[in-house]
Amino acid sequence: MIEDRKRPPLTDDGLDDSVLERHLSQTWSASPGFWGALATVDHKVIARRYIVTAFVFLILGGLLAVAMRIQLAWPEARFLDPDRYNQIFTTHGSTMMFLFAVPVMEAMAIYLVPLMVGTRNIAFPRLNAFSYWIILIGGLLLWISFALDAAPDVGWFAYVPLSGPEYGPGKRADIWAQMITFTELSALAVAVEIVVTVFKQRAPGMSLDRIPLLVWSMLVMAFIVIMAMPAIMFASSTLILDRLVETQFYNPAEGGDALLWQHVFWFFGHPEVYIIFLPAAGMVSTIVATFSRRPIFGYLPLVMAFIATGILAFGLWVHHMFVVGLPRLGESFFTASSMAIAVPAGIQIFCWLATLWLGRPVFTTPLLFVIGFIVTFVIGGLTGVMVASVPFDAQVHDTYFVVAHFHYVLVGGAVFPLLGAIYYWFPKMTGRMMSETLGRWAFGLIFLGFNLTFFPMHILGLQGMPRRVYTYQPELPWAGLNLFISLSALVLVSGFVIFFIDALRSWRSGKPAGPDPWSAGTLEWATASPPPAYNFRRIPVVEAREPLWSRSEGLAVTKGLQVDRRELIVSSVVEALPEARESSPRDSIWPFWAAIATSLMLIGSIFTPWAVVWGSIPIAVTLIGWFWPKGTVEDTS
Amino acid sequence: MKCNSILLLLAFLISGCSGAQSVLNANGHAAIALKELILAIVLVCSAVWFLVMIALVSALARRRIRESDAISERKATVVVSGAVGATVLVVSGLTIASFHTTRALSEAEDPELTIVVRAQQWWWQFTYVDPRSTETFVTANELHIPIGKDVRLRLESGDVIHSFWVPSLAGKQDLIPGRENILTLRAERPGVYRGQCAEFCGLQHSHMALFVIAEGVADYERWAEGQRRMSVDPSEAEAVAGKAVFMARQCAACHTIRGTGASGTTGPDLTHIGSRRTIAAGLLENTRGSLAAWIADPQKLKPGNNMPLVPLTSDELRQLAAYMEVLK
Amino acid sequence: MKERVVLDVSKLPMHDMGIASPAWWGTCAFMLIEGSGFALAIAIYFYLFSLAPKWPIDAPSPDLFAGTVLTALLLASIVPNILVSRWAKARALAKVRIGLIVMSLLAAAPLALRIFEFPAMHVSWDENAYGSIVWTLLGLHTTHIITDLIDTLVLTCLMFSRHGDNTRRYGDVEDNALYWNFVIVAWLPLYVCIYWVPRL
Numbered sequence A: 001m002i003e004d005r006k007r008p009p010l011t012d013d014g015l016d017d018s019v020l021e022r023h024l025s026q027t028w029s030a031s032p033g034f035w036g037a038l039a040t041v042d043h044k045v046i047a048r049r050y051i052v053t054a055f056v057f058l059i060l061g062g063l064l065a066v067a068m069r070i071q072l073a074w075p076e077a078r079f080l081d082p083d084r085y086n087q088i089f090t091t092h093g094s095t096m097m098f099l100f101a102v103p104v105m106e107a108m109a110i111y112l113v114p115l116m117v118g119t120r121n122i123a124f125p126r127l128n129a130f131s132y133w134i135i136l137i138g139g140l141l142l143w144i145s146f147a148l149d150a151a152p153d154v155g156w157f158a159y160v161p162l163s164g165p166e167y168g169p170g171k172r173a174d175i176w177a178q179m180i181t182f183t184e185l186s187a188l189a190v191a192v193e194i195v196v197t198v199f200k201q202r203a204p205g206m207s208l209d210r211i212p213l214l215v216w217s218m219l220v221m222a223f224i225v226i227m228a229m230p231a232i233m234f235a236s237s238t239l240i241l242d243r244l245v246e247t248q249f250y251n252p253a254e255g256g257d258a259l260l261w262q263h264v265f266w267f268f269g270h271p272e273v274y275i276i277f278l279p280a281a282g283m284v285s286t287i288v289a290t291f292s293r294r295p296i297f298g299y300l301p302l303v304m305a306f307i308a309t310g311i312l313a314f315g316l317w318v319h320h321m322f323v324v325g326l327p328r329l330g331e332s333f334f335t336a337s338s339m340a341i342a343v344p345a346g347i348q349i350f351c352w353l354a355t356l357w358l359g360r361p362v363f364t365t366p367l368l369f370v371i372g373f374i375v376t377f378v379i380g381g382l383t384g385v386m387v388a389s390v391p392f393d394a395q396v397h398d399t400y401f402v403v404a405h406f407h408y409v410l411v412g413g414a415v416f417p418l419l420g421a422i423y424y425w426f427p428k429m430t431g432r433m434m435s436e437t438l439g440r441w442a443f444g445l446i447f448l449g450f451n452l453t454f455f456p457m458h459i460l461g462l463q464g465m466p467r468r469v470y471t472y473q474p475e476l477p478w479a480g481l482n483l484f485i486s487l488s489a490l491v492l493v494s495g496f497v498i499f500f501i502d503a504l505r506s507w508r509s510g511k512p513a514g515p516d517p518w519s520a521g522t523l524e525w526a527t528a529s530p531p532p533a534y535n536f537r538r539i540p541v542v543e544a545r546e547p548l549w550s551r552s553e554g555l556a557v558t559k560g561l562q563v564d565r566r567e568l569i570v571s572s573v574v575e576a577l578p579e580a581r582e583s584s585p586r587d588s589i590w591p592f593w594a595a596i597a598t599s600l601m602l603i604g605s606i607f608t609p610w611a612v613v614w615g616s617i618p619i620a621v622t623l624i625g626w627f628w629p630k631g632t633v634e635d636t637s
Numbered sequence B: 001m002k003c004n005s006i007l008l009l010l011a012f013l014i015s016g017c018s019g020a021q022s023v024l025n026a027n028g029h030a031a032i033a034l035k036e037l038i039l040a041i042v043l044v045c046s047a048v049w050f051l052v053m054i055a056l057v058s059a060l061a062r063r064r065i066r067e068s069d070a071i072s073e074r075k076a077t078v079v080v081s082g083a084v085g086a087t088v089l090v091v092s093g094l095t096i097a098s099f100h101t102t103r104a105l106s107e108a109e110d111p112e113l114t115i116v117v118r119a120q121q122w123w124w125q126f127t128y129v130d131p132r133s134t135e136t137f138v139t140a141n142e143l144h145i146p147i148g149k150d151v152r153l154r155l156e157s158g159d160v161i162h163s164f165w166v167p168s169l170a171g172k173q174d175l176i177p178g179r180e181n182i183l184t185l186r187a188e189r190p191g192v193y194r195g196q197c198a199e200f201c202g203l204q205h206s207h208m209a210l211f212v213i214a215e216g217v218a219d220y221e222r223w224a225e226g227q228r229r230m231s232v233d234p235s236e237a238e239a240v241a242g243k244a245v246f247m248a249r250q251c252a253a254c255h256t257i258r259g260t261g262a263s264g265t266t267g268p269d270l271t272h273i274g275s276r277r278t279i280a281a282g283l284l285e286n287t288r289g290s291l292a293a294w295i296a297d298p299q300k301l302k303p304g305n306n307m308p309l310v311p312l313t314s315d316e317l318r319q320l321a322a323y324m325e326v327l328k
Numbered sequence C: 001m002k003e004r005v006v007l008d009v010s011k012l013p014m015h016d017m018g019i020a021s022p023a024w025w026g027t028c029a030f031m032l033i034e035g036s037g038f039a040l041a042i043a044i045y046f047y048l049f050s051l052a053p054k055w056p057i058d059a060p061s062p063d064l065f066a067g068t069v070l071t072a073l074l075l076a077s078i079v080p081n082i083l084v085s086r087w088a089k090a091r092a093l094a095k096v097r098i099g100l101i102v103m104s105l106l107a108a109a110p111l112a113l114r115i116f117e118f119p120a121m122h123v124s125w126d127e128n129a130y131g132s133i134v135w136t137l138l139g140l141h142t143t144h145i146i147t148d149l150i151d152t153l154v155l156t157c158l159m160f161s162r163h164g165d166n167t168r169r170y171g172d173v174e175d176n177a178l179y180w181n182f183v184i185v186a187w188l189p190l191y192v193c194i195y196w197v198p199r200l
């Protein structure tokens, strides 16, 4: 009720640009100092933390991969004992999937989606801060247990009964399950934020058919998270219940079932891989368009392909279970559905190729990574189609052939685009360019090293080498290739090292970038690099799919927003017609405390079920502190 | 350049894969059908990859002719639609081929022989079931089958999930506690085929191998006859002493030697251990030396396995190994 | 970058309720998450059912009384719930206050009945998979009731505070009512599963 207010509200109407900027930055900036940093809810700051954290986990996971490759370089090597090896491959897989690949994609969404849809902060920014602390603590839980030689040792999908109460003594499997709970929580939180940001906070005029493809891909990803993560939530909780309070979900002697775990896990686990891949597809679409110097070819088919992938993703899970003895006819249905997903994947590849063909490609580092992506992802996708065949998979399931498949799709299909995306958006995030020279070296070494490392694994698989073996016997014909792979991995690692050196160096002393170094078409380039706390001085009005390519005389913007409270525009779902001037919450330390309280409860419940009861009290307290209105201007209406 | 190296690798793949445990060294009815399918699918998919690469290179290297954007765009639409259509056709074809081969793998109607395979951490137990119950016998880690006959394996697990996989003979099949799976083997040629547990099952998953010995019917029958017999009574002094040690120490609590008082079931049946090629699930060749090494300290050779170190004097050790060796 | 003002938004409200409110969409998203969870739990119930030779496993069918009364109570609470929501839309502060007190009581009452539902299963969570899944279904739903109860209580306090008479609060009341409807609707299939499927 505006009447209640003492002071007349200050709007941006008629304000001079520099005065406006001063007011906005006063309203939106975090307070300085340590507590200010803990309390900030700026999506860019949080996204940057997320990204850095995820890359630290990539390095850690990568170092574990190096340890595995040393152990596997010779038959009967003694570098690692079996117990340590099992912890290592489990921690490598879990770190890469849950602490690197999924969070880094979410982090890119947290950074880019609000900027690309032209708003000032993500929806539910405090939830966003909460989600970061949660994933950080979840990651620490796993890695501290690894340092204490008590890391999970049951593989990244922790099949029961090996992970159950009888065969998985100690707390290792509980730590795995609880680490999963942490990552789920944070992923679900981010998914809700993305959905609401995209639905409700798009700049006026950004109707559905003008949403940038990256935002579409993130939206579909968020929906997959929302539908798939409850399954893993259920799985990890019931596993802990079985272990802690003796429920019988997975005990065949008491009416439970070992395969139930596999169904529930893969009902999440398959969609998980598209949670990782779809954002990458969005990045590729963006980079291809920018460096082909033309709008993407086949916008609508691409959006449809993303959505189709998202839907089909839920009908494939059994292809991870082809040899568990399910009825053959049912399995063949999952062969058909898995093959069917090649069609939307093909549409994507063909549209990108067509864009390149129609455009005038500029061979910058981001585009090189995208080209590398096309070469390798198609190999990985095709081996996916191979293992989708029941009889084919009967031979190669659980062998290095599958290891090759999923590294081709994960590294070639997701990490390559991600690295391209870092080169592409680094100037936006830091205000500085990365080095083209080092970028080319990094790309070359990573591309070459990757293929030399992982291509031979297909052959090892066909030669009968199972995965998850800590060693193999000298009389088996695998030693030569394994040594070759381990040496090639060094080339791969050296590429990564160059990438990290480049990133660190450029962060400090790269060439200043300016707002739009690539002459790109989407809204994030309409503001300064790095963007100010309030993102846009005035919220843009979108009149075309590539607003920066079609502007004639300056960027269309709105006026009339208040600048003395955190205010942004809420718009309608389909046409993005403005509906309200909504306020965005202020900084708050409560999400941090809520994350601490939640973590105490989750970690405590590894040891006693009572932690859930007593632990929920501090959680309730912190949540009330979080949501209780403080009577700021943001609370007015 | 990259294409060349991949071609080289492919050539290597086709020619250089005749290891003891290889998908491409197919000698079983099922494995041969699988190998044909695998090669066909790999071929089709490689062709698809090359086509995509040609498209990529031409998109990147294309000389930009000055035709109007509208014409190029229309061309691109036609090509992309065509490619999507072709994708539908190819994956439909692959699905049908796959389905066809799946049917060829279905269970045999009327198997010659039924063997119960029981997997446990980290070895294999084989029970040759005979309707005449006295003729049933148990052995471990070494499966003998007659060639040209359908052999039905009933797959069970004693603890966690394992997977039975002998790539030269057939695809893999999991062994799951609380469930029973069936796998049919038919070896077309005699030979010794290595297999290995393919589902991660804990510490010694890496050392859970087995051998399938496929032999002519007469040889097979001779072997089975030998297995049905009680264990031999040793005559040589050292072995006699070894038998006494075996019965006196914990060994008998875990192992069965038919015809003696030893009837434990935690470990492999040792009635005819001397006739097996390897010990401890393919870990070591079966010699007197390796037997002694194994018994002296199983935890050093296969860390974490379920046979404990039993303290023995070196004499006892020698005697035990001698006894094991005569149990042909 | 040069800017060109094309739209004046100063006339827009400073907050709006329903589909114009991000909070409403957030509530929907959370309901979608939890709805997926319930759907999955029910699927698992039927999966275990399909494996068991006899259902329930080693237990008689659950007693109907407590669960049925609870269901009736939940259904009855829809009426005041919808009224509160209407009053919130009309910004009738006094009515909303009374309505929230009633709704707090109506959210607490099922908890009392719930205590009798667990023993009515005649099986403990650790006896067999049947026991595990029915206890889990009940427990999952109970946490939703508790969450909504706490939510309603906090909201009631807020409505009596100086922050009460505010469009945002009325929106919160509406969202809370929406969530309670979800808790009720989610219970119905669970009720059928837990009490009637064993009687098939």
Ligand code: HEA
Pocket: A273, A274, A276, A277, A319, A320, A338, A339, A341, A342, A345, A346, A347, A349, A377, A378, A380, A381, A382, A383, A384, A385, A387, A388, A389, A393, A396, A397, A398, A402, A405, A406, A409, A410, A413, A414, B048, B052, B086, B087, B088, B090, B091
């Ligand atoms: C980013 C991750 C990612 C992606 C995108 C994919 C994509 C696909 N995956 Fe993969 N997969 C994993 C990650 C991923 N996968 C992981 C991590 C595992 C292992 C988990 C574990 O066991 O640890 C796995 C395992 C896995 C299995 C189980 C194997 C086994 O355990 O035995 C199967 C089986 O069907 C499969 C199939 C597929 C298919 C059909 C696709 C398809 O989406 C691929 C589609 C793409 C293309 C086909 C290429 C582009 C298309 C064209 C150029 C058109 C022309 C094509 C044709 C005519 C065919 N995957």
Ligand code: HEA
Pocket: A058, A059, A061, A062, A063, A065, A066, A068, A069, A089, A090, A092, A093, A094, A096, A097, A100, A101, A154, A155, A156, A157, A403, A407, A410, A411, A415, A453, A467, A468, A469, A470, A489, A492, A493, A496, A497, A500, A501
């Ligand atoms: C996104 C996911 C992802 C990524 C990126 C990787 C990356 C790599 N993986 Fe991983 N892998 C998985 C996901 C992933 N993996 C999963 C899910 C499994 C299954 C686990 C299971 O079975 O449970 C698996 C399993 C797996 C195995 C099989 C283990 C087994 O079955 O026994 C192997 C074996 O070679 C392997 C190797 C590698 C290698 C060499 C890399 C390389 O790409 C790594 C490259 C190296 C780096 C990224 C680090 C570089 C940086 C530095 C060295 C530090 C420099 C520092 C500064 C300059 C500051 N992986």
Ligand code: CUA
Pocket: B119, B120, B122, B161, B162, B163, B197, B198, B199, B200, B201, B202, B204, B205, B206, B208
């Ligand atoms: Cu048994 Cu792996």
Ligand SMILES: [Cu+2]
Pocket: A269, A270, A273, A316, A317, A319, A320
């Ligand atoms: Cu999958």
